Amino acid sequence: MSEVLIEAAGLVRRFGAVTAVDGVSFAVARGEVVGFLGPNGAGKTTTMRMLAGFLPASAGAARIAGLDVATQGARARARLGYLPEGAPTYGEMEVAAYLRFCAAVRGGGDVAQAMALADLHAVARQPIETLSKGFRRRVGLAAALLHDPDALILDEPTDGLDPNQKHEVRRLIRRMAPRKAIIISTHILEEVAAVCTRAIIIARGRVLADAPPAALTAGGQDMEAVFRALTLGDAA
C-alpha cells in the first residue's frame, strides 16, 4: 500500500454527555478518493473537523502526512486542503483578494491556477457575497487547492451546485486523485460510485462499513439499499 496521508486513529469526540464520534479509525493513502457517507448527525463533519485540526479530539489521534494535528498542528495543516461545511468565506472580499489573502497567510500558493481549476476567472473581481451558492462553494474549493496539498478533506464539495457544476467538480477530483489522498463527504450516493475508490459509511459516530463501492453493492443491491440497510438496521 502506498503512503498514508490522512489517518484517523480511534477518534472520539464528546459534546457534554453526547458522544458525536465514537472511536472512528481509517487511513487514506495517496491515490485514494474516499466517500464519507452517513445520515445527518452521524458525525461526518465532526470527524472532518478533527482531521483538519479545528476541533480537538476527546480521545484518539488524527494525522496528516504522518504529522499529529494536535501536537504538530501548523505543519500538518500546511499539507492539508480543507473545505469546511458550507464553504464559509469573507463575503465582503473579492474572489481574487480572498484567495490572495489565503495564499499570503499560507506563505505561498498559486492563485491563478486555483482560480483556473475552480473556473473562477469570470468572477475574480466580484465580492463573494454577491455570488451564487455554487460559485461560493467553488471559491472555498479554490482556497483548499491553493497550495496544491497532498491531502484534501472536502465537506460536501458539490452541495448547492447545479448538475453541470457537479460534473465539473467530480471531473476535477478524479483528475487530482492519483496525486493526492482525498476525503469527500456527500449525501449523493451516485457520487460515490462516480468518483470514489472507497466508501466509508458512518452512523451514530461509528464506522459501519469501509469498502470499495463495488464491494458494497456486490450482493446485487444498489447503493441506496445498502446505505439504508446499514444505517437503519443498526438502530432496530
Added chain:
Amino acid sequence: MMPVLAIARREFGAYFATPVAAVFLVIFLMLAAALTFTLGGFFARNQADLLPFLGFVPWLLLFLVPALTMRLWAEERRAGTIEALLTLPIAPWQAVLGKWLAAWGFCIVALALTFPLVVTVNILGEPDNGAILAGYIGCVLVAGAYLALGAAMSALTRSQVVAFVLGVAGCFVFAVAGSPILGEFLSANLPVLAEAARGISIAERFGNFVRGVVRLPDLVFFAAFTGFWLFANAVILDARRAA
C-alpha cells in the same frame, strides 16, 4: 510574522469595506471636537494646551473601541469563517495578534486625524508640544489596551451585541478603578482593595501621560495589560473553537 501581517491587512481592509470605518471616524472626530470646545472649555481656559481634548479621549474610546472589536471574533463565529481561518497553518495567537494590530492601526488613524487641534493650539499660542506628544502616546496606549480587552470579549460569543456590551463593561471597570468616588468607598470599606484598584486604573496611568510624563512603569503597565488580554483572547479561542 508574515501571516500576522496578512491577517492584519485583511482585517484593516474589512473596516473600510463596511460602513464601520466611516461611521467610527465621523462620530469620533465630531465628539472629540465638540467635547473639546464645549465641556472642555478650550477657549475659556485661555491656555495653549490640549488638556480639554486629551482628557476626554479615554471616555470616548470606552464606547467606540468596543464598537471596533465586537465584530472581530463574533462575526467569524456567526459566519463560520473561523473554521476556514483556524484551519490555515497558523497558530491562534497569530490570528489574535493580526486582528488586534488591524484595530490598533485603525485607532491610530482616527487619533492622527485629530491633528487640526494640534495645529489650532500652535497657531493660538505656544504649547508644550512635548507634552502633547506624550498625551497622544497615552491615547494610543489606552486604545491598544481597550482593543485587547474588547477583542477577548468578542471571542466569547457569536453575538456582536453581547461582545459590545461586555467590551464596554470591561473597559469601564478599568477606567473607573482609580476614580475618587470608588477610591473613597473602598478606603472606607475595603482598604485592601483601594490600592489594588488604583494600581489597575487606566485613567490614573493615562493622567501621567496627559501631564507630559512618560514613565517606564506606565509603559510596562500598558504592555502588560494589553499582553494579558491578547493572551486571554488566544486561550478563549482555543477553549471555545466551535462554540
